[in-house]
Amino acid sequence: MMDSKYAIGNGQNSINKYKIKMKPLPVIFNNSSGPPNAKKIKLNDENRNSTNGHTNNNKPKISIQDQRRNLPVFDKRNKLLELVKRHKTLIILGETGSGKTTQIPQYIHSARLQENGKIGITQPRRVAAVSIATRVAQEFGHGMTVGDTVGYSVRFDDCTSNKTKIKFMTDGMLLREAMYDRLLMEYTVIILDEAHERTIHTDVLFGIVKKAQKTREDRNQTPLKIIIMSATMDVEHFSQYFNNCQAVYLEGRTYPVNINYTIKPHDDYQTSCVATFFKIHREAPSNHDVLIFLTGQEEIEACAQRIRLLAKDPDVQGPSVKCFTLYAAQPSAQQMSVFQPSPPNTRKVVISTNIAETSITIPGIRYVIDSGMVKARTFHPSTGLELLKVQRISHEQAWQRAGRAGRDSEGHCYRIYTRSQFELMKKSTVPEIRRANLLTVSLQLLALGVHANYFDFLDKPPKEATVAAFEQLQLLGAVDDVNSICLTPVGRKMAKFPLDPRFSKIILAAEQYGCLQEALTVVSLLSTESILINPVTKQAEAQKVRQKFCSAYGDLITLLNIYREFEAVGQNNKRIWCHEHFINMRNILHAREIRNQLEQLCKKCDMGAMSSCGGDLDRLRKCLIMGMFMNVAELVRDHQYITLDKKQSVQFHPSSCLHRQQPHLVLFAEVVQTNKCYLRGLTTIEADWLREIVPDYMKSHSLRFNSS
DNA sequence: GAGCACTGC
Structure with a gap:
């Protein structure tokens, strides 16, 4: 794939920024046992299935139904069904590998506990919703394909039918459905999975489903069962919120991980990661793979370069090394390459951002090196500034990272921080709702009939954040005043668009300025990752070839020019055109998909003709002012x-x-x-x-x- | 003249 936003490969530019110590000093660890409450689970090495579709091929093949019976959750089937029947709300704490996500919806369905409604299961990520649904459809019965009884619904991809009873979806999708029916009458059972991740969508859904359940009860309508599924974190907090509901614990199937801390603090954690890798490399069998957690692309590429160089050093003992990098900005084909099994007598090492913490599971990892750092975005409501900062991880993240070494067999985790540094870390990650811009959430909640100040949040966002959001909503004309609990007609329309409210406002205003075509294009391009590729090595070339698109009116008009040209190029020549002009094909196609969706929504809002301002860009620039x-x-x-x-x-x-x-x-x-x-x-x-x-x-x- | 972790509708 050539549609990467970055030049990846030789990494020459990154490497100069870091001083290469050819022989990093050894890092000394004390050897301490696992987490304080680590449960030593008996080794049981058969047929682990994984939800991401990467199954282990060197295990003997057994039937899909035998695999289901071998999951830890299987023995608890009747007990679980009894609890689901008895309680209107249930928390299920399930360790990794318990099988809860794939099995529990099927158990409920086969016991017909959902009666005439649907079972809806949310996931924070699209790929998870799609791949789990596909897996469950396979398990469900012969010839069953996804979209029949078992389906999924994610943005741009609705794979459900009128037969669908078990529906996997993203949490954002269920939230959008709630805006059309806040009682969620389509469902009799709703399962919010991965609740411990506390995405902003899941957090809002907690309040939505709780209220829907209560209202349906009060009105004597079909009851709604709520199941919260989470890793073993902070049950009390969840339980209290859901009126002290019952919680049940499910054993998982993971293996013990030995935890090692450094004896003294290491400020240069990058070098220490490299040194620790070579310590492992000298000692461990070559088929034991290593995963290193670092914070960002540049750091990761630099570290990879150092490992590749050092591995060639004749003084370094051990097998040959195959080094992979992993971060979200990579083209997907490059991300997939980390799943290649390493050839014999070769050690695989993957250097990753926190994408490997939850989103991507790499099989075969025996060793984890945890830098203890993460790059995170913080939002300051008082200034409206977003800051991307490298900071220490939380205990939750540290255990999550360590757990990546224990998925296939017993593993080891090397933490590049001391035991006392660990003790000083935050217990849990601050939920997104407490560190995000609340403009969109506040608008969505109003569309659901609630003011964010009165919404029943599991964790309340900071007061200043809602104040700032409501001031902006008022300025945009979505509410008449900051205490209003209802939206203006404009606000109601704005809420229909899956966009930042400022961008929704631009689209609504475009009707009056006669530039709807152009507004849709610009907003779509602002809603995706950058379509411009600026490879470090060919930067001048990229800028020169794109010079003809540059507008004296600025970047957004320049993007518009690029998009217009892209659409004018014939279908068969688009790929080559993108390549020649350093345009990211994947991202511009994604923008087109968003644009189509927004255009459909405009028609639903009776916005009339798709007007175009042609060359009169003043109209578009004035229209942009309406939202920005x-x-x-x-x-x-x-x-x-x-x-x-x-x-x-x-x-x-x-x-x-x-x-x-x-x-x-x-x-x-x-x-x-x-x-x-x-x-x-x-x-x-x-x-x-x-x-x-x-x-x-x-x-x-x-x-x-x-x-x- | 700099550099952006990760999701989602």
């Missing part, structure tokens, strides 16, 4: 801008096509803080337009310089 007027920056002195809203000092990001220019006013799509505060996704606008389009906002946010 809180994102205006004004030039104050040489290349220095301040935001109109929070008076932040900011600069244009060097990747912007306006980087060397100094327009008086710009709209920006986002502000990211790294070394400095940078604006990205720029569009130039006129002062007069602001006064004309958002006069009230401009009264409270006056410009320093009034000339254009």
Whole structure:
């Protein structure tokens, strides 16, 4: 695959940034036993099935029904069904490998506990929803294909029919369904799986299903059963929230993992990871694979380069080394390569971000090296700034990482931190709802009839975050005032779009500006990852060949130009065109898919003709102001801008096509803080337009310089 | 003249 956003392979650029110590000093560990409450589970080496479709091929083949009977959950079948029958809400704590996700929906179905309704099971990730549904359909019976009794529903892919009784879906999908029917009458059983991950969607669903259950009960409607499935974390918290409901524990099938801590702290955790790898490499049999957790792409590529170099050193003992990297920005084909079994007498080492913590399971890992660090996004409601920061992981994450070594057999985990550093880490990861921008959630909740301030959250988000969100909703015209519990007609339409409310507003405004085609394109492009590829080695070339698309009006119009050209190219030439122009084919196709969905939603909202402004881009730029007027920056002195809203000092990001220019006013799509505060996704606008389009906002946010 | 972890509708 060539559609990578980054140049991957020789990594020459990254390597120069890190000093290579050819012989890193050894890292010394004490050897301590596993987690304090580690349960030593008897080894039982047969037929583990995995939910991600990567089954172990060197095990003897046994029938699919025998595999089901061998799962730990099988023995508890009757007990579980009894509990599900007896309790309207049940928490199931299941360890990895218990089989809970694939089996429990089938048990419920075969006992007909769902009666005439459906069983809905949510997952935080699309791939999980699809692959689990496919697996369960296979198990379910002969000739059964996914989409019959067992189906799934994820964005852009609804594989259900009127026969579907067991429906796997993403948590975001169920949330969207709730906006059309807040009582979720389609379902008699709802299972929220992976609840411990606490995605923003699952957190909102906790409140939605709890309220739906209560309302249906009060109105004497068909009852709703709720099942919360989670790893073994903080049962009390969940149980209290669901009126002290019953919790049941399911044993898993994992193997003991020996935990090692360093004797002293290591600030240069990257070098220590490399050194630890070679310590393992010297001692362990060659078929024992190693997984290293680091924080980001650049760090991972640099570390891979060091390992590859050192492995060639004649002084280094041990088998040959096959080194893989793993992070989300990679093309999927490259991600898949980590599943290749290593050839004989070769050690496989995978260096990964936290994508390997939950999203991707690599079989055969015996050793985990945990740097103890993660890169995480934090949102500051007071400034509206998002900050991407390397920080320490939580205990939950540390155990999750360690567990990756114990999926196929007994394993080892080397933690590049001391026991006392570990004790200082946070017990659990702060749930997303407590560190995210709440604009979208607040709008969604209003569409469900609740004000975020009064919503029954499992964990309440910070007050400032909801205050900031409601101020913006009011400015966008979605509510009449910040305490309103109902949406304006505009707000109701905005909630129908699966977008940031600011972008929904742009689409709604496009009707009046006569630029719906262009607005849909720009918003779709803003809703995906970047379509531009900037390989480190061919950066100048990429910029030169794309020069013809650059607009003096800024980045968003430039993106529009690229998209228009992409659509004008014949179907058979698109791939080659993308390659020639350093455009990410996967991402631009994804933008097109989103654009189609948004266009359908416009028709549902009776938005009339698909108007186009053609070459009159002023209309589009004015339309963008309707949704993004809180994102205006004004030039104050040489290349220095301040935001109109929070008076932040900011600069244009060097990747912007306006980087060397100094327009008086710009709209920006986002502000990211790294070394400095940078604006990205720029569009130039006129002062007069602001006064004309958002006069009230401009009264409270006056410009320093009034000339254009 | 810099560099972005991970999801989802």
